[in-house]
Amino acid sequence: MCCDLKRRFLLLYATQKGQAKAIAEEIWQQAGAHGLEADMHCISEMDKYNLETEKDPVVIVISTTGTGDPPDTARNFVKKLQDTTLPPGHFAHLQYGLLGLGDSEYTFFCNGGKTVDKRLQELGAQRFYDTGLADDCVGLELVVDPWIDGLWLALKEAFLLQKKKEDMSSVVDAVSSSACAAPHIVHELNLSSRLQNVKLEDEGVRSSDVLSQKLVDVNLAASARDAEPSLVHSVPPLSQSTLNIPALPPEYIEVQFQDTHGENPHPSSLISEGMTFEVPVTKAIQLTREDAIKTALLLELDIADTVFDYQPGDAFCVICPNNINEVEELLHVLGLSEKGEYFVSVDIKQGTKKKGAAHPQHIPERSTLKFILTWCLEIRAIPKKAFLRALVECTSDVGEKRRLQELCSRQGTSDYARFVRDSNVCLLDLLHAFPSCKPSFNLLIEHLPRLQARSYSVSSSNLCQPGKLCFVFNIVEFPACPTRPIARKGVCTGWLAELVAPLLHPNKNTLDTKGGRSSTEKVSIFARPNNTFHLPADPSVPFMMVGPGTGIAPFIGFLQHRQKLREEHPDWEFGETWLFFGCRHRDRDYLFKQLRCFLENGTLTHLKVCFSRESSAAEVATPKYVQDVLRLYAKEVARVLLKERGYFYVCGDKKHMADGVSDAVVEILSMEMEADKLEAMKMLAVLREAKRYLQDVWS
Ligand code: FAD
Numbered sequence: 001m002c003c004d005l006k007r008r009f010l011l012l013y014a015t016q017k018g019q020a021k022a023i024a025e026e027i028w029q030q031a032g033a034h035g036l037e038a039d040m041h042c043i044s045e046m047d048k049y050n051l052e053t054e055k056d057p058v059v060i061v062i063s064t065t066g067t068g069d070p071p072d073t074a075r076n077f078v079k080k081l082q083d084t085t086l087p088p089g090h091f092a093h094l095q096y097g098l099l100g101l102g103d104s105e106y107t108f109f110c111n112g113g114k115t116v117d118k119r120l121q122e123l124g125a126q127r128f129y130d131t132g133l134a135d136d137c138v139g140l141e142l143v144v145d146p147w148i149d150g151l152w153l154a155l156k157e158a159f160l161l162q163k164k165k166e167d168m169s170s171v172v173d174a175v176s177s178s179a180c181a182a183p184h185i186v187h188e189l190n191l192s193s194r195l196q197n198v199k200l201e202d203e204g205v206r207s208s209d210v211l212s213q214k215l216v217d218v219n220l221a222a223s224a225r226d227a228e229p230s231l232v233h234s235v236p237p238l239s240q241s242t243l244n245i246p247a248l249p250p251e252y253i254e255v256q257f258q259d260t261h262g263e264n265p266h267p268s269s270l271i272s273e274g275m276t277f278e279v280p281v282t283k284a285i286q287l288t289r290e291d292a293i294k295t296a297l298l299l300e301l302d303i304a305d306t307v308f309d310y311q312p313g314d315a316f317c318v319i320c321p322n323n324i325n326e327v328e329e330l331l332h333v334l335g336l337s338e339k340g341e342y343f344v345s346v347d348i349k350q351g352t353k354k355k356g357a358a359h360p361q362h363i364p365e366r367s368t369l370k371f372i373l374t375w376c377l378e379i380r381a382i383p384k385k386a387f388l389r390a391l392v393e394c395t396s397d398v399g400e401k402r403r404l405q406e407l408c409s410r411q412g413t414s415d416y417a418r419f420v421r422d423s424n425v426c427l428l429d430l431l432h433a434f435p436s437c438k439p440s441f442n443l444l445i446e447h448l449p450r451l452q453a454r455s456y457s458v459s460s461s462n463l464c465q466p467g468k469l470c471f472v473f474n475i476v477e478f479p480a481c482p483t484r485p486i487a488r489k490g491v492c493t494g495w496l497a498e499l500v501a502p503l504l505h506p507n508k509n510t511l512d513t514k515g516g517r518s519s520t521e522k523v524s525i526f527a528r529p530n531n532t533f534h535l536p537a538d539p540s541v542p543f544m545m546v547g548p549g550t551g552i553a554p555f556i557g558f559l560q561h562r563q564k565l566r567e568e569h570p571d572w573e574f575g576e577t578w579l580f581f582g583c584r585h586r587d588r589d590y591l592f593k594q595l596r597c598f599l600e601n602g603t604l605t606h607l608k609v610c611f612s613r614e615s616s617a618a619e620v621a622t623p624k625y626v627q628d629v630l631r632l633y634a635k636e637v638a639r640v641l642l643k644e645r646g647y648f649y650v651c652g653d654k655k656h657m658a659d660g661v662s663d664a665v666v667e668i669l670s671m672e673m674e675a676d677k678l679e680a681m682k683m684l685a686v687l688r689e690a691k692r693y694l695q696d697v698w699s
Pocket of ligand 1: 315380423424454455456457458471472473474476478488489490491492493494550553696697698699
């Protein structure tokens with residue numbers, strides 16, 4: 001065979017939260033089994049690779065962050081790529097394949113990948129494989145798995161092309177060897193690589209993984225055959241399928257239990273994003289009635305003794321722990337109850353095959369087992385397929401083992417989506433469902449992501465309430481379901497609700513000497529940078545705010561600020577202000593009834609409120625949602641945005657509201673500009689670019 005199959009390719013990843021890295025590692029691992037060598041680097045390590053001289057194929061895995069930005073690690077790379085002095089053929093020598101990761105719930109889906117892809121094309125680079133765009137909203141694996149599957153054949157064809165080019169450029173035996181051998185080689189390689197695809201997929205994994213196993217012990221499947229599939233049961237054809245399961249991720253963490261002496265670090269020391277502040281909660285108010293569908297709370301923090309500063313419209317982060325009962329339960333299920341207070345040392349396993357294995361930054365050098373489970377690991381995270389794969393090895397029951405194998409296999413993709421991802425199953429749910437699965441603690445550190453601080457929009461003005469910071473949130477509730485017999489609350493909102501319960505429901509223990517409510521509870525917070533969601537710098541510019549539900553939060557800050565400015569500067573000119581608010585029922589969840597005061601004192605020029613669950617006796621149906629109300633004021637929206645160069649702010653739920661609002665605005669622009677939808681969409685893009693259409697949305 002004239003081709004050397006142990007060929008190198010350059011594998012670059014640009015990651016924000018670790019997903020692109022994990023996928024690159026998966027590619028790196030599979031490459032070996034395909035007789036290829038992946039030279040893997042973080043895209044930021046620009047001293048370790050050079051695209052200017054790169055001859056081998058390049059594979060790039062890149063995620064998207066913020067509002068369509070490439071990850072921080074790719075910032076310099078993209079900057080270099082965007083250099084306008086580069087000639088069009090600058091990368092003509094380059095063959096590449098790109099896998100972009102994103103979330104279609106955000107406006108600029110996969111924009112990080114698209115930006116790099118587009119620029120590489122402009123600079124003459126050739127795709128050897130179609131670009132993949134994976135969507136976290138429906139499950140990255142739906143695109144990632146088949147993209148990786150197809151990569152090997154594409155790479156081998158790229159090597160052939162590369163070889164052909166090399167042969168062509170070698171002056172000596174140009175005609176004789178390459179020209180007549182090539183077609184034969186292509187055919188042979190296509191065929192052999194296809195065969196290899198089937199065979200090599202399972203190579204490098206242990207014999208127990210080679211799953212041409214028709215189900216052997218079929219106790220479980222036999223009873224399930226007629227039943228509905230569930231997390232623990234499968235039905236044909238999956239239950240009888242030959243499975244392709246991913247390679248076993250190499251373990252790389254070693255945990256040693258030490259003693260029980262010493263002190264844990266402060267949770268805020270885990271934060272690398274800047275200064276943290278531990279501040280008292282001075283007020284808690286329930287904004288919704290008991291019979292409202294969701295419970296919304298307003299908390300007031302005292303920041304007077306800190307240098308923490310904010311502008312209305314800013315968001316900040318709250319450092320929160322996992323639910324203590326869940327931590328205890330996890331310790332119990334793992335058989336580690338006795339060890340909770342033990343300090344552990346976390347090291348890299350000697351001789352691990354994990355490429356680039358490093359001490360996870362979110363795990364302190366020295367802390368107790370309980371501390372790590374409480375403050376460091378997102379124990380509610382939905383287990384990824386690689387984690388399920390690792391759990392197979394810790395499961396003794398053969399039926400349970402098979403089901404876990406199914407869930408992480410390619411054939412089980414839709415079962416994984418339905419019973420794991422869409423059901424928001426977490427590790428604890430899995431360990432209950434598969435009782436013979438007993439993972440060791442190192443696997444949790446290897447596979448669970450870092451526990452993230454949660455973001456909240458400030459709902460106050462520092463001008464109006466100096467030294468105070470207010471925010472508003474709904475207590476997130478997850479009702480019980482077949483895989484989870486006990487209802488749960490959101491990690492952070494559930495914790496905050498418990499923390500402030502004494503302020504909400506005072507008894508004699510929490511009344512201070514004057515009979516008022518007091519609390520000694522504190523929360524740790526830090527600033528969330530990069531915000532453009534601010535009031536227009538020029539107060540005479542008109543603006544419109546759309547904020548149903550807790551989306552009203554930043555606008556309360558805007559209005560308080562504006563009110564204060566009006567009081568302090570009666571000679572200033574202030575532009576028109578509109579607020580579109582919506583809730584379910586006027587009596588149950590109209591969060592801020594005092595909005596009327598802003599209207600009465602002139603801070604707010606127009607207040608438009610709708611109630612989605614109230615029926616109307618009027619002949620003409622009343623609008624239910626904010627986007628319906630917006631349509632009623634189409635002329636005003638167009639005037640403010642187009643004629644008066646005003647600002648438009650949207651805040652709140654991204655899934656159900658933000659897209660509805662932007663669709664309504666496109667319709668309005670199209671109607672008022674007498675242009676087609678495409679033109680109106682372009683105009684909206686221009687407004688976004690000019691930071692006059694601003695969104696602060698969350699799920
Ligand atoms: P988590 O436990 O993290 O759960 C939240 C999400 O996880 C759910 O919505 C769901 O998608 C998923 N989930 C987890 N487990 C399950 C399950 N068992 N069943 C179903 N789904 C599940 N929120 C506000 O209320 N007010 C604000 O002002 C605000 N401002 C924000 C500003 C920014 C910039 C951002 C990014 C977010 C903001 N959020 C705001 C959202 C907020 O950060 C949190 O996401 C929210 O409070 C939930 O946190 P949690 O830890 O309680 O919920």
